[in-house]
Structures are given as C-alpha cells and as structure tokens.
Amino acid sequence: MMKRETLFLKVTLVIMALPILALCIFVVPLVAEFLAELVPNLAFLQYPFQIGLYVAALIYFVALYQTxxxxxxxxxxxxxxxxxxxxxxxxxxxxxxxxxxxxxFMPLIFMMGDADDAPGLIVIGLGIIFGCMVIAVFAAVLQKLLQNAIDIKSENDLTV
Structure with a gap:
C-alpha cells in the first residue's frame, strides 16, 4: 500500500548519504589542513577537529539508518x-x-572564518546547529504523538 512512497523515501535517504560520504573522503582532510594553516597556534587541534567531523558524519549515517x-x-x-x-x-x-x-566546534569555525575573512563558514556552522535542533524537536514531537497514539490504541483494544 505505501511501498511506492517509502521506496522513494529510501532512495532519497541513499541520495542524502552520498554527498556526506564524498565530503568525508575529499573535503574534511582539506578543511583540517586549512585550519592548521590559518590558525598556526591551534594547529594541534587539526586532528581532533577532523576526528570530530568524522564522528558527526558517522552519527548522521546512524540517523539515516534509523530513518x-x-x-x-x-x-x-x-x-x-x-x-x-x-x-x-x-x-x-x-x-x-x-x-x-x-x-x-563553533569557536574553531569562527577562528577559521575570521582568519580567512569568510563569514560564510560561520553561517554554515550555525545552519547545521539550528537544523539539528529543528530535527531534534520535530522528532521529539513525533515521538510524543506516536506514544500517545499507541497508548490510545492499547486502551481501545482493552475496552473492546
């Protein structure tokens, strides 16, 4: 009944995963090197920053799998x-x-944006933060609604 719509959404999930995978392979190492070049006194944070971005990508893939x-x-x-x-x-x-x-990571992103005179980095970082918070709130609302629907359904099953 819903197979066609959910198939479209599953394909969309795969398409959503591909750019993040490409970013992890090609862009994240360059960004970490860029951080070390722009802010030499914080060059030691290059690898923790890179690992943190990979962890964020891994958690993103976990969320896609959950979806x-x-x-x-x-x-x-x-x-x-x-x-x-x-x-x-x-x-x-x-x-x-x-x-x-x-x-x-926002202080590091701010330092990169300030050193390179690229305020777009800060906007991208803030966009990711706010996007994640919107998704978290939306998932919490859906979780609450679904739990209430399940409770009502179980009450109705018991009365019949």
Whole structure:
C-alpha cells in the first residue's frame, strides 16, 4: 500500500548519504589542513577537529539508518509500535549529538572564518546547529504523538 512512497523515501535517504560520504573522503582532510594553516597556534587541534567531523558524519549515517528502519516499519504496517517510538528517540538523540558537536566546534569555525575573512563558514556552522535542533524537536514531537497514539490504541483494544 505505501511501498511506492517509502521506496522513494529510501532512495532519497541513499541520495542524502552520498554527498556526506564524498565530503568525508575529499573535503574534511582539506578543511583540517586549512585550519592548521590559518590558525598556526591551534594547529594541534587539526586532528581532533577532523576526528570530530568524522564522528558527526558517522552519527548522521546512524540517523539515516534509523530513518530507514522507520520506513521499513511503515512498510510492514507496524508504524504504531514501541519500536517506532524507539527509532524516533534515536533520531532525536543523533540530532542532539551532532548539534552539540558543532556547538563545540563553533569557536574553531569562527577562528577559521575570521582568519580567512569568510563569514560564510560561520553561517554554515550555525545552519547545521539550528537544523539539528529543528530535527531534534520535530522528532521529539513525533515521538510524543506516536506514544500517545499507541497508548490510545492499547486502551481501545482493552475496552473492546
């Protein structure tokens, strides 16, 4: 019944993963080297910054996998289950962790933007933080709504 729509969303998830994978392979090492060149007194932070970006990407892939699991539950007509609530909780947690990582990285991003006179870096960092927070709040609202729907459904099943 929902197979066509969820297939489209699954393909979209794969397409969303590809640019981040490309960024991890090609851009992240260059950004870490760029940080060391721009701010030489903080060159020792090059590798922790790079590792942090890889961790953020890994958590992003975990969130995409959780979304894929949620779409699979929808395909199987088990969307109104505790497993779906758990998946939404995991997506919320992933978004919060990524947002927190970028809050921690924001001083470095600010220094890079200030040294290179590129305020766009700061805007990109803030955009990622706010985007993660929006996703976390949205997942929390969906989690609460889904939990309420499951509770109402179980009450109705008990009364019949």
């Amino acid at each position: 894929l699991k949620l779409l699979t539950y929808i395909d199987r007509d088990t969307a109104f289950s505790d497993a779906s609530v758990t998946v939404l909780k995991n997506i919320k947690l992933c978004a919060l962790i990524i947002g927190t990582l970028f809050v921690v």
